[in-house]
Amino acid sequence: ETGVTQTPRHLVMGMTNKKSLKCEQHLGHNAMYWYKQSAKKPLELMFVYSLEERVENNSVPSRFSPECPNSSHLFLHLHTLQPEDSALYLCASSQDRGLEQFFGPGTRLTVL
Amino acid sequence: KQEVTQIPAALSVPEGENLVLNCSFTDSAIYNLQWFRQDPGKGLTSLLLIQSSQREQTSGRLNASLDKSSGRSTLYIAASQPGDSATYLCAAEWYSGGGADGLTFGKGTHLIIQP
Numbered sequence: 363e364t365g366v367t368q369t370p371r372h373l374v375m376g377m378t379n380k381k382s383l384k385c386e387q388h389l390g391h392n393a394m395y396w397y398k399q400s401a402k403k404p405l406e407l408m409f410v411y412s413l414e415e416r417v418e419n420n421s422v423p424s425r426f427s428p429e430c431p432n433s434s435h436l437f438l439h440l441h442t443l444q445p446e447d448s449a450l451y452l453c454a455s456s457q458d459r460g461l462e463q464f465f466g467p468g469t470r471l472t473v474l
Numbered sequence: 475k476q477e478v479t480q481i482p483a484a485l486s487v488p489e490g491e492n493l494v495l496n497c498s499f500t501d502s503a504i505y506n507l508q509w510f511r512q513d514p515g516k517g518l519t520s521l522l523l524i525q526s527s528q529r530e531q532t533s534g535r536l537n538a539s540l541d542k543s544s545g546r547s548t549l550y551i552a553a554s555q556p557g558d559s560a561t562y563l564c565a566a567e568w569y570s571g572g573g574a575d576g577l578t579f580g581k582g583t584h585l586i587i588q589p
Contacts, residue, residue: 395577459574460505461506
């Protein structure tokens, strides 16, 4: 595998479910990001991790919980989501903060 | 609030034409600016990154410029091809506290190149 990978690519969940999105980067980068892309809205930054420490949290609801166990992996844990949380969730990485970001293919999430 | 705006929202041109996509940002104290393309249902592909100390970057038929004083960036595409059809996204990053604070995106320009 090369670049940034995300699993699953598609996810359908009910509002009471708990699920997790996984991101893995094979680029040796130190910074990782979660973004949300909703229909008709600009891509929104959710979380920034640098050297496995969270450095930004853009007022994201607590039903989204990120985890970065090491510099290559990033998770987004989901629980009690709402239908308006349906979106494309994109993971990105960069060598360090402020440098070129590379994106994964995204997870298309549908909340019923 | 830092914002990024892209115009036009959509553009359709015949193959072979040169074209310019526009991006503006509200805070001139920018850290960097990055252009991406996104194909339907796909992730983002990085095209060009311009650091705040740079005025432009070139890659093949693409040239991106940055004018911090006016809060503008342009993406120039030479000799457009049908394969260039995609949504083009402009994103800016500013500095806060301990470092760059992640990308703020525009809504994108949906480009169609007619064969």
